Amino acid sequence: MTLQNKNDYGYIRVAAAVPQVNVADVEYNVAQIVDCARHAADAGAQLVVFPELSVTSYTCADLFANEVLLDSAEQAIVAIGEATARVDIVVIVGAPVRADGHLFNCAVVMHKGKILGFVPKTYLPNYKEFYEKRWFTSYNLVRNQHEITFNGSSYPFGADIIFDAGRVKLAVEICEDLWVPIPPSSIYSINGANVIVNLSASNELIGKHDYLVNLIKHQSEHCISAYVYSSAGYGESTTDLVFAGNAIIAENGSVLKEGARFEQTSQLEWADIDIEALNNERRVNGSYSDNLAQYAREMHHVSFDWPATLNYDETRLCRPLKKLPFVPREESRLHSRCEDIVNIQTEGLMRRLHFTGIKTVVVGVSGGLDSTLALLVATRAFDKLGLDRRGIYGITMPGFGTTDRTYNNALELMHALGITVKEISIAAAVTQHFADIGHDMSVHDVTYENGQARERTQILMDYANKTGGIVLGTGDLSELALGWATYNGDHMSMYNVNCSIPKTLAKHLVMWFATLASTTTPEGLKIHETLLDVLHTPISPELTPADAQGNIQQKTEDLVGPYELHDFFLYHMLRYGYSPRKLYLLANLAFEGDYDRKTIKKWLTKFMWRFFGQQFKRSCLPDGPKVGSVSLSPRGDWRMPSDAAVRLWIKECDELPQ
Structure with missing residues (x-):
């Protein structure tokens, strides 16, 4: 042998x-x-x-x-x-x-x-x-x-x-x-x-x-x-x-x-x-x-002895390789896939509402990609259940990093969808909270950021109690893999329809909703235009102040890396158990001309550190529907100790050539 x-x-x-x-x-x-x-x-x-x-x-x-x-x-x-x-x-x-x-x-x-x-x-x-x-x-x-x-x-x-x-x-x-x-x-x-x-x-x-x-x-x-x-x-x-x-x-x-x-x-x-x-x-x-x-x-x-194997460090791989493994290549398949996924999300929420007898949901709407998708799914679920959309409470909660672009998109979308719109600023509450714990407002550290995220979650939870509803989670699969969520902040909800949706797929789902929106009515045209602008907005939690021109300064992909790379790593590691060496080989082939080897190695190493280090957040996730072959639910697909050592994976990353 x-x-x-x-x-x-x-x-x-x-x-x-x-x-x-x-x-x-x-x-x-x-x-x-x-x-x-x-x-x-x-x-x-x-x-x-x-x-x-x-x-x-x-x-x-x-x-x-x-x-x-x-x-x-x-x-x-x-x-x-x-x-x-x-x-x-x-x-x-x-x-x-x-x-x-x-x-x-x-x-x-x-x-x-x-x-x-x-x-x-x-x-x-x-x-x-x-x-x-x-x-x-x-x-x-x-x-x-x-x-x-x-x-x-x-x-x-x-x-x-x-x-x-x-x-x-x-x-x-x-x-x-x-x-x-x-x-x-x-x-x-x-x-x-x-x-x-x-x-x-x-x-x-x-x-x-x-x-x-x-x-x-x-x-x-x-x-x-x-x-x-x-x-x-x-x-x-x-x-x-x-x-x-x-x-x-x-x-x-x-x-x-x-x-x-x-x-x-x-x-x-x-x-x-x-x-x-x-x-x-x-x-x-x-x-x-x-x-x-x-x-x-x-x-x-x-x-018998298998013939001598090829060296794929020197030989080009001969098989289809997708940059976006969560997204179908063909346009016709993409449309039907998006419809199936949205139906799974919708059905999951409908069943939860029907079982509990609850007729209201509360959604934090930031004007970003994930909260937009969750809101759209909620309206679809309410329509199919025959419930009044005014039972959907969309709450926008501007803070220290909120820009006019996301703020306006959130309000325009909620009004166009015909839901109940609430605006609650977190500035005063967070300022008082920082004073209570003795945090300097000029220090924009993890306390500064997470304090805002947890204040928003507290508002959503309390408002759900006030209206007899549930808080709809918005965090996606990519964020869960990287732990890009505040523990007991946006990490927490009562039901999360996005928990199995990777970031690279979420864009296509929102685009699917945009194509469904009728452009022959003022409301439909506004929904269509707003969704397109959401899709072109940089991904950001907006937890640090905007730049001098009022634009988003805190861009997620500058901090944790491109989501298309992380989704690529996530899919192949969870779906097939690939090692860092193999992920590196495939990423270099799939993203040839987009990223150099040094960049891919940097973000692959970051992915491994964060994936292992943030498992404690995934060990206590809210309920939410599985939609694809890769999921991180601690009750289903991914059961991993929160204190597993990452040493072997980082060692292999360190040995990668560049």
Whole structure:
């Protein structure tokens, strides 16, 4: 077994090849296969998968009963092994293989010229355009056979083999195997395989391709695995069918790479699979392991050394990488995602109001992003419940750092939404409080800032008591991760609809509300214009005085770092358990041209310090709805001791190059 190269960051590179073939022209097909395998190795791939029966072509039909073709196919397997003996790549080809009076539709797994094993097809389609049982024997009929003799030597044989290279555990299924209710890949995965390959010959039909892609995506997600699919293409017989060639690489529900169809030349696609993320996901998902109780099988493990891994400090990662992992790329998906998220927030608040019988809520409205979003969700909940919006008490509480821009936006938005508007200045109360505790008003330290935040929370809580309502929290997921909230100040509420909303997503949710606002009425136009201005306002708690021009001076991202970086770190650390080294690698790739390595290292280190040091605030969070795969609720997704040491993570940050 090869030890993990720390510079591979848990990735492996896999390829799906669709060689041009000639029907029954084995020598030609071998040349195409070898050429594709070498090109895959040159691209850094450690595994390349070819289509079903690629050595002979799939559409040989009754020629599969001819000894000339079968002899040639077996010689071809040997020839491919010899031709790739000096190439450090796992090669998997499809070929007809004779054994004990049967003919099997097999995948042949080879590495450095050595045959690791033969995997026969289990489910042979024999309906409509398919007649495979006319020529081949199903593995189901010979399940007790675990070896075959080939070219004078014995080799592992069966559809119960896991090719085991330590952290990479490879298994094979063939075409129709995927289309049955419980595919072999499901059994393989439950029993440890994390990379599934499928050698296929799937002809084209109207609508079939979309179904196929979804099938592969869903199977990779159900299995929490990589899925590498290669299907026959140009050169197969078109007597009755057309094979367009599909090369698809998926990982845990996402298609990483998909090749073009209907090409007249050989095709090769490759992508990097995150084995570390897959293995982490399986460890976290207890139900996945529980499936073993029902589907545990005796698997035959064939051990081998995985090909030399790539150094991703020097090799560019080949997989999609988003700057904003919480935000969908496609505009159409973004709109529907925003609607779903807002509905979750709204439903959470509606249920809390319905259960308690409460018909009023109190929201502190600052004119900033988060309080705006919470207010919009509250109006939506009241509308759906049939409650009068005047039961929403929006309170703006200007203080020493409040600017005209945020103050005016808060008032204009509340009036346009038709809620009850209150203005309560905190200046006098905070000034008296500072006098009581002996704090110098000219010292703008943590006491100066937190005193204002806690005064605002006290007003909200007391006003909720006065009106028989609840205080609606506004703090978001990004702030909770960084601890950018005053303990028992804005940190506290009676229900927080934003607790699972990262800052980078909140902007899109407010924009979604802005697009819904009708611009044909004065109120709708005012809502639309105000929301757009909120989106362009610098993020700030406004707890220190404005500058000489009356503009926001205290900008959050200048103090704790860009939220797009912190949301990137947060998503990948919580979702996949990535180390600082891996976060640093990915951030440098995703934000290339936006931030230099020194800046990314600085804010990554800051993120680690704050994430660990501020856990005590997250250990006592108010209730609020989970909306995505990443959440910090101490009652659900994230249970972490408040006194955990950050030493290991900071040490790794300190060792990062820049």
